[in-house]
Amino acid sequence: MKVNSGRDADPADVPAAFDDGAPAYDTLVDSNPGYHEHLRISAQRMRLPEDGRGVRLLDAGCGTGASTAALLSVAPHAEIVGVDGSEGMLAEARAKQWPDSVRFVHSRIEDLAAAGVSGPFDGIFAAYLIRNLPDPDAQLREFRTLLRPGATLAVHEYSVRDSRLATAVWNAVCATIIIPSGRLRSGDASLYRYLRRSVNRFDGAAGFRDRLRRNGFTAVHSETMPGWQRNIVHTFLAEAPR
Structure with missing residues (x-):
């Protein structure tokens, strides 16, 4: 099943679309300058203590x-539970080398309890996730309940709505690089057309900070990438x- 190619793609289709695109996904993101570095920067900004000793x-x-690799680079001693709704993506993850402190669970993020994943956690890292959820507010509230008091949620995400320049750059890069590369490597560009639309629709940075506050989080702030x-x-x- 592929992501609906119409204007209003259904977020419920996203895990299946990632199943289709999983074999080519790493190759595509590896060609994106800064992709892995930026994930590490976001993980570093969580300021996890003592290389993750005693941290879940x-x-x-x-x-x-x-x-997961970004988290492991800044918290090598942490217990990390990686969850994803796409079995194809998880198959790619599981094929890599990981320490025993890392495990992967196949579940939609909305169904963590049914998959046996429960808190409390000392930190939650959500990269390129919230924008794809049918009900982001409900999920943010659930994340809040899964965290220990004072623990950090880090959302690593595209947001261009607050900047005309960023919006123009994003759409130009999608049209000239991301969508053609996705079609070339996977044979289908629907996932990457969805990516472009979903980013354009998503909250601006100020709006997403407000969303976090409305859903009960404190000490909300954001930083962009170089x-x-x-x-x-x-x-x-x-x-x-x-």
């Missing part, structure tokens, strides 16, 4: 494990109430 982390929407993805990719940081 949820990697929500872990995909093929790029975000390079061409400035004001395109952001780290949104927030804490569960103490």
